[in-house]
Amino acid sequence: DDADDDGEHRAAPRRRLRAAAAKRGIADVAAARRPVPPPLRLFAPAALAVGVGSFAYHATYTYAFQLADFFGMYIFTALPLTLNALRTWRAVTPRAAVALFVAIVVVSMALTVAARALRIKYQLIVLVHVLLVVGHEAALVATRHRAALRGAALRTFGAAVAALIVAFAFSASDGTGAICYPHSLYQGHGVWHCFSALSLVLLQRVYAQHYASRRGQWSAAADATKLI
16 A cells, blocks of 8 residues: 555656646647737738739739839838837727728829839838838837837847848849849849848737737727728
């Protein structure tokens, strides 16, 4: 009997460890199957719009598909601009956010058509969108605003900006002819696509990390997503 009790005593810690591991595994599975927050679901279709538009334009090099290319980019850049407005200003209602998103895309497309007619570089519109996103976040951090990115989200945002700077640098080197090898596998514009795609992935991660730490600030964004 003493031997049986001793064996039972030694086995108890192993059973507790197995039970704890099983509970942890169940929790991990539940976390993996947890629904993606509504605002974050928009990044995938927005990135897909960028890819489809870019593919169509580079496959044809026609004006119509160039507009499709810019349309996809405006859809993506309008997303952080709108989400930033929602998490920063309480006065921005979900319906107003949807209207803002649509307005950014429509106005940007109209400016693109007008800029082409006036022979103005309409690529600058995308740059303005990027500067607005970066400038907005810099202002929030500088003023220690309640909605400012912090911790991992802020570091990821910095990485996204760095990737985009590298992308713009390679695109400019190719577009200006400063570094141009027409018959080489290396193409500056190709590097632009790689690093700009990386920045899109990192930007989605920024908002995922911010959502995880500040869910209360995202309630309006979730409501706005339901209206789309």
